Amino acid sequence: MIYNKTMLGALMVMSISFGQAQNRKDGPMRIQRTKDQSVNQLTSEKSPLTAEGLWKFGRVSAEQLTADGKHLIYGVGNYDLESNSTERHLFSIPVMGGTPQQITNEKGSESVLDITAQGEIIYLFKGDLWKMASDGNNKIQITHTEGKLENVKLSPDKKHILYSQSVLITPTHGPDKYKDLPKSNAYVYDDLDFRHWDTFNDGRYAHPFVASYTDGKLGEAKDLLEGEPFYSPQAPFGGAEDFAWSPDSKAVLYVAKKRVGKEYAQSTNTDIYRHDLASGQVTNLTEGMNGYDTNPTFNSAGDRLTWLSMKKDGFEADKNDIIIIASNDSKQRVNLTAHWDGTVNSFVWSKDGKKIYFTAPVKGTVQLFELAVAKSLSAKSKPKIIQISEGEFDITGIVGEYNGGLVVSSTRLTRATEIYRYDFKNRQLTPITTVNDEAYASIAETKVEGRFTKATDGLDLFSWVVYPPDFDPTKKYPTLLYCQGGPQSAVTQSYSIRWNLQLIASQGYIVIAPNRRGMPGWGVKWNEDISGDWGGQPIRDYLSAIDDLSKESYVDSDRLGAVGASYGGYSVFMLAGVHEGRFKSFISHCGLFDMVSWYGTTEELFFANQDLGGPYWDAANEKTYNDFNPIKHIEKWNTPIFVIQGGKDYRVPIGQGLEAFQAAQLRGIKSRLLYLPDENHWVLSGHNAQVWQREFFKWLSETL
Known part of the structure; x- marks a missing residue:
């Protein structure tokens, strides 16, 4: 067994209505409910959630706490259907409760960089630095730059800024390569990495820059990756x-994958580099660590440096661990979570530097954990790791620490992001923001339950089930x-604007979302077992x-359907050939249909490898490209299928969706294609999203 039966039993007890609070006396956490969350309200007096209503919710995101931890600055984005755009503004609210105050109202989005001890807010707006009083008054633009500043970080001594800008290094685009042909739209390549996600490589690279910062004026900027x-x-x-800045403001840390071409496309080996500003000396702090190394973070005293690290090069979903070193000794590294059977999402240091708080997926949710950091560390260190939150919710981020707890962002399958206090003493979540409470008060509740099934290999398979x-x-x-x-992303209590299970259930469908093989939160082995077995046990898990x-x-x-995107879309294509009459309808968005042509056109080859x-030309992979290849099962397709494909999806390129639709059409199967020429692997335009939702439910109404 790879999991603790006692923990599984506890999770079964948590199968309650989402309008109801987790309130077990023996559990470590409860959610304090507001009046509009009462389960005693009759859902028949409310209206089901609609696609239009989903996009009307305010999109809440935390910015920073003030230095004393007493106030929270957060942002709220609101989508406007007519303009097909989202406007985001900043608000301030007391952490211990109070009335929010809007502190920006200018058109455009602001992001907070620093809050001074005096309460002044330094923020980024339209590519320049601004400052304002804590109440939003006295706004002053403090830099006037030609190019937009991005990813800005102020040095601890406030005398320098670190930011990124795009720099032309290797011209590949016609107008850059041939100055006398400005109307050319051609690209020329001699190696891989010619496109990524939704953009062709034009030879420009984001680089870190450092400039002095005095009285709002920037000095000459230095490109830390020049050329x-x-x-x-x-x-x-x-x-x-x-x-990251070093605590003494004398050095900058930056993350980079210093590989090019085919090596770049087949590797995840990012490293953390320290650039000494005075000498220009560059030190690779993660030399010999071959996977992703990210998120460099110093403790408050500045004598310890931590980061997230994956061990295996090429494995983007490897176990994510917290590594620690003395800030001036990169050779003495200690893995604080190596002994723990889980993977870390994100982390922060406690104010006193004695603990690290982190979030991680566990049993179909994302929860808070803590570990104590000893004064003396060795390679054999195994700090005690404690899960400190539990409930039917996700902790999606840790904002910071206040006197008595943490400020966190949280979601549920039926609630969009809001910001909460997590109290260390009573282990309770209490809402700080209630941006969408009024909207949810008029929406009919959808019950959510956890369910366990025996998989074909005898292991317990957990699913979330959402009811109308x-x-x-x-x-x-x-x-x-x-x-x-x-395929290694978790099904937890996350909230989606597109694949929203509450919205689907609100149209009268029961939805089951299994934590099939490959998902984090059930041990490292469970997470890894999908690699090389895409069409095997994970598909059997779905059928179970x-x-x-x-x-x-x-x-x-007699009215079962299967829906999904990306690997979920691949799963739908696979199920279409192996389901043996179970399903009456399929919907596949950006699904992989032919593994041979997909390998030949996708961009991040480390993932495919x-x-x-x-x-596909390696005989050792015959099972992947034959038994686990949906196109090889096309002769068994006989069920209506809706195919959705983005034109700028380079992760699962356009040929995958077009091939599947054309095959279904030629086989005489009821089928439909939704082509989104300007969308990538996702759907980002609000208008396109509305088309997506309308066609999604129209198809289901026709076929189920």
Whole structure:
């Protein structure tokens, strides 16, 4: 067994309505409810959640706590359908409770860089630095730069800033390569890494810059990677977390994968570099560590440096550990979480430097953990790791520490992000922000339960099951199997604007979302077992989950569907060929249909090499490219299928969706294609998202 049966039993007890608080006396955490969360309200007096309503929720994100920990600065983004854009503003609220105060109202988005001891807020707005009083008054622009500043970090002594800008290093785009041909849109490449995520490589690289910062004026900027074809922050999603200042402001730390071409496309080996500003000396602090090394963070005293580290090069979903060193000794490294059977999402130091708090997936949720950091560390150190939160929610981020607890962001499957206090003494979550409470008060609740199924190999398989509003067990409901992407991303209490299980259930469907093989939160082995076995045990897990739920009298087994994106879309394509008549409808978004052509066109080859075993011409990978290849099962397809594909999806390129749709059409199967030419692996435009939702439910109404 890879998990503790006692913990599984405790999780079974947590299967309660999402309008209800976790309130077990023997449990370590409760959620304090506001009045509008009462489960005594009749759902029949409310309306089901709609796609339009989903996009009206305020998008809450934490910025920073004030130095004394008494006030929180946070942002709220609101989407406008008419303009198809989101406007975000900053607010201030007392941590211990009070009325929020809006402190910005200018058009555009602001992000907080620093809050001084006097309460002044330094923030980034339209690519420049600004400052304002704590109440939002006296706004002053303090820099006037030609190019936008991005990923800015102020030095501890406030005399320098660290930021990133894009620099042309190796011209590949026609107008850069041939100045006399400005209207050319051609690209020329001699190596791989020619495109990534949704962008072709034009020879420009994000580089870290340092400049002096005096009275709002920037001195001459120094490019710390001058002339080098490397990204820092990492492409495509790295940000300011890839930068850090040394406590004495004399050095900068940055994350970079210093590889090019084929090596870049096949490696995850990022390193953390220390650049001494006076001497220009660069030191690789993670030399010999071959996987992802990210998020360099000093403790408050500045004598300890920590970061997140994965061990294996090429494995993007490897166990993520916390590494610690004395800040001036990169050779004495200690892995603080090596002995723990889990993977870390994010972490922060306690104010006193004695503990590290971190978040990690566990048993279908994401929870808070703590570990004590000893004064003296050795390679044999095994600090005690304690899970300090428990409940039907995710802790999605740790904002900081206040007197008595932590400020965290949290979601549930039926609640968008809000910010909470976590009290160390009573282990209770109490809401600080209630941005969407009024909206949720008029929405019919959807019950969510945890369910365990015996997998085909005898192990326990956990799933979240979401029921329609006013669920009546004497009736029968169409039921959807939700197939998660990743493939090593967890199904927890996260909240999505697109794959929103509450929204799907609100249209009258039961939804089951299994924690199949490959998902973190059930031990390292469970997480790793999907690599090389995409079409094997994970697919059997999906069938076990839906077969088990179908035994319930309220499930209409003649109206089953399967839906999913990315690896979930691949799962739908696989299920279409092996489901043996179970399902009546399929929806696959950005799914992998032909593993051979996918390997030949995807961009992050390290992922394909790890999870598929390598290229299709290697005989050792025959099972992956035959038995586990959806296109090889096309002769068994006989069920209506809806295919969705983004035109700028270079992770799962356009040919995958088009091949699948064309095959279904030629086989005479009822099928539909939703093509989104300007979307990548996701759907980011609000208008496109509305089309997505309308077509999604239209298809289900036609086929189920």
